[in-house]
Amino acid sequence: MSSREAARQFGVSRETVAKMLKFSEPPGYRRIATTKRPKLDGFTAIIDGYIEGDRLVPRKQRHTAKRIFERLRDEHDFTGGYTTVKDYVRIHHQRHKEVFVPLSHAPGHGQADFGEAQVIIGGVQQKVHFFVLDLPHSDACYVRAYPRAMTEAWLDGHNHAFAFFGAVPQSIVYDNDKCLVARLMPDGVRKRTEAFSGFLSHYLIKDRYGRPGKGNDKGKVEGMVGYTRRNFMVPIPQFPSFDAFNDYLEEQCLARQADVVRGHxxxxxxxxxxxxxxxxxxPATSFDACHKQAGRVTSQALVRYKGNDYSVPVAYGHREVWIRGYVxxxxxxxKAEVIARHRRSYDSDDMIFNPLHYLPLIERKIASLDQAAPLEGWDLPDELTKLRRLLEARMGKAGKREYVQTLRLLETIDMVTLAAATRDALRLxxxxxxxxxHLVLCRIERRPAKLDLDIYPYLPRATVGTTSPSSYMSLMARTAAGASS
Incomplete structure (x- = not known):
C-alpha cells in the first residue's frame, strides 16, 4: 500500500511511516536539538569555572551544588532554581570522571596498605588498624591487626606477611604514609624514614609509590582492605587478645586461597x-621491627617514650639510654646492655613500673616502703605478706629492711621459688x-636445709628467762590459798 494509505490505516502521520520504512527496527526516540535552559545557559561558563578552580584546592573545601547556586544567586543575579543547578553540576561531574586503563600484574610483586575497623578486644570495643599485603597477580593476601598504624606496626606486619608466604616480593607499592616517607621532594623523589630505609635494605625490596591522593595507583590493595573488612570483620569480631584475633585473620587468609576469583x-x-x-x-633473620630513639633517665628512674614513662633500675638514674619500641x-x-623490658602501653601519661627496679633504693630509704608508688598493686603471694607482718612485729624498722632484702631475691630467682622457700621458713x-x-639455695641445689644458728647468727633466737626462787614461792603461795578457799 502507499504511504498515505498506511498512515490512514494505522492512524499515524506520513512522516512516521517514512521513518518506519527507513529502519529495519524501531530506532527509538532520538534528540536532535540540545535541551533548552533559558535561565541557566548564560551561567554555565561561570559554573564550569568554579568546578575547574576546585581542582587546585583541598577536597573538603570544594564547591557543592548548593554553594554554587548561592553564589550565582547572590553574586550574578541568577533567577533559576536550585534543582536546575544541581542537575547541571551532577552531569558535569559524570562527564569529567577519570577513566582508568585496565592493568595486568606480573608475578612476584606486592602492594601494602593499612585499614581501620571496630573490634572487641578483651571485652572493650575499640578501633584497630590492620595491615594488608596483597599479591596482585594471584590475589593472595595477608592481614594483621594492631592498636596503631605506626612505624613498628608497618615493619612487624611485613615480617609476619613474609613468614606467612615464605618469600619476599621483588617490589611493593605504597602510599606516601609518614611512617615510610619522611619527605616528598619537589622532583617527586621520596626521602624515606631511617627505619623504613633499613627495612628495604634488609629485604632488598624495590619500593614504589602511588601519587598523593590517588588510591587507584594501588587499587588492588585498596580493594583488598575493603574486602577483608566486609568479609573477615562482619559482624564485629570479639577476641580475648590481639594474638587470638590475628590467629583468626591468618586462618581466613589461608582459607581464602581455595577461592576462584571472577575472571580466573x-x-x-x-x-x-x-x-x-x-x-x-x-633472609636468615627477620628485620628488627622497632622504632628507635634516645632518652635520659629522670631522677625517679623513669624514661619517657611516646607520652608514657617506663621504669629502669635506680642505678641508671640521670644516664643516657637508648629505647626500642616494638608493637x-x-x-x-x-650502651650494650639491656636494662629494662616493659609491656607497651598505648594510653597517655601512663607510668609503667617494675617494682624490682626500686628495691635497692627502698632498702636504703626504708621509710618510703609504705608509700612507694612502684609497689602499689604488686600482687604478692600470701606467704610474703605474712612474712612482712611478722618481721615488722618482731624487729620494727630492721624487720622492714629484711623484708625488702627478701624481695630482692627476685632479682635472681622466680616468684614461685621464693614463695615456696618463705612457706618453709614460716613452717619452721x-x-x-x-x-x-638459705632455703632458696637448698631448693635450687636440691639439698636438705640445715638451719644451724651458729652458722646463721642473724636468725632470731628464742629467749628463755630463768625462774627466780622468790617468784616460784609466791606462785606456790597463791596456789595453796586457792585450794583452801
Whole structure:
C-alpha cells in the first residue's frame, strides 16, 4: 500500500511511516536539538569555572551544588532554581570522571596498605588498624591487626606477611604514609624514614609509590582492605587478645586461597605458586621491627617514650639510654646492655613500673616502703605478706629492711621459688632473710636445709628467762590459798 494509505490505516502521520520504512527496527526516540535552559545557559561558563578552580584546592573545601547556586544567586543575579543547578553540576561531574586503563600484574610483586575497623578486644570495643599485603597477580593476601598504624606496626606486619608466604616480593607499592616517607621532594623523589630505609635494605625490596591522593595507583590493595573488612570483620569480631584475633585473620587468609576469583579459572592458591616462584627467598633473620630513639633517665628512674614513662633500675638514674619500641614491648638499654623490658602501653601519661627496679633504693630509704608508688598493686603471694607482718612485729624498722632484702631475691630467682622457700621458713619458725635465702639455695641445689644458728647468727633466737626462787614461792603461795578457799 502507499504511504498515505498506511498512515490512514494505522492512524499515524506520513512522516512516521517514512521513518518506519527507513529502519529495519524501531530506532527509538532520538534528540536532535540540545535541551533548552533559558535561565541557566548564560551561567554555565561561570559554573564550569568554579568546578575547574576546585581542582587546585583541598577536597573538603570544594564547591557543592548548593554553594554554587548561592553564589550565582547572590553574586550574578541568577533567577533559576536550585534543582536546575544541581542537575547541571551532577552531569558535569559524570562527564569529567577519570577513566582508568585496565592493568595486568606480573608475578612476584606486592602492594601494602593499612585499614581501620571496630573490634572487641578483651571485652572493650575499640578501633584497630590492620595491615594488608596483597599479591596482585594471584590475589593472595595477608592481614594483621594492631592498636596503631605506626612505624613498628608497618615493619612487624611485613615480617609476619613474609613468614606467612615464605618469600619476599621483588617490589611493593605504597602510599606516601609518614611512617615510610619522611619527605616528598619537589622532583617527586621520596626521602624515606631511617627505619623504613633499613627495612628495604634488609629485604632488598624495590619500593614504589602511588601519587598523593590517588588510591587507584594501588587499587588492588585498596580493594583488598575493603574486602577483608566486609568479609573477615562482619559482624564485629570479639577476641580475648590481639594474638587470638590475628590467629583468626591468618586462618581466613589461608582459607581464602581455595577461592576462584571472577575472571580466573583456577584458585588463588594455584596462582600463588606462580607468584612465589618469582619472589625472593627469605633472609636468615627477620628485620628488627622497632622504632628507635634516645632518652635520659629522670631522677625517679623513669624514661619517657611516646607520652608514657617506663621504669629502669635506680642505678641508671640521670644516664643516657637508648629505647626500642616494638608493637607489644618497650626495651630500654644503656650502651650494650639491656636494662629494662616493659609491656607497651598505648594510653597517655601512663607510668609503667617494675617494682624490682626500686628495691635497692627502698632498702636504703626504708621509710618510703609504705608509700612507694612502684609497689602499689604488686600482687604478692600470701606467704610474703605474712612474712612482712611478722618481721615488722618482731624487729620494727630492721624487720622492714629484711623484708625488702627478701624481695630482692627476685632479682635472681622466680616468684614461685621464693614463695615456696618463705612457706618453709614460716613452717619452721625461721623468720628472717638469711633463713629464707638459705632455703632458696637448698631448693635450687636440691639439698636438705640445715638451719644451724651458729652458722646463721642473724636468725632470731628464742629467749628463755630463768625462774627466780622468790617468784616460784609466791606462785606456790597463791596456789595453796586457792585450794583452801
Amino acid at each position: 579459572k583456577v584458585s588463588i592458591g594455584e596462582r600463588l605458586k606462580v607468584d612465589l616462584a618469582a619472589m625472593q627467598a627469605l 607489644g614491648e618497650v626495651v630500654i638499654g644503656c 619458725g625461721a623468720i628472717g632473710f638469711d633463713a629464707i635465702k
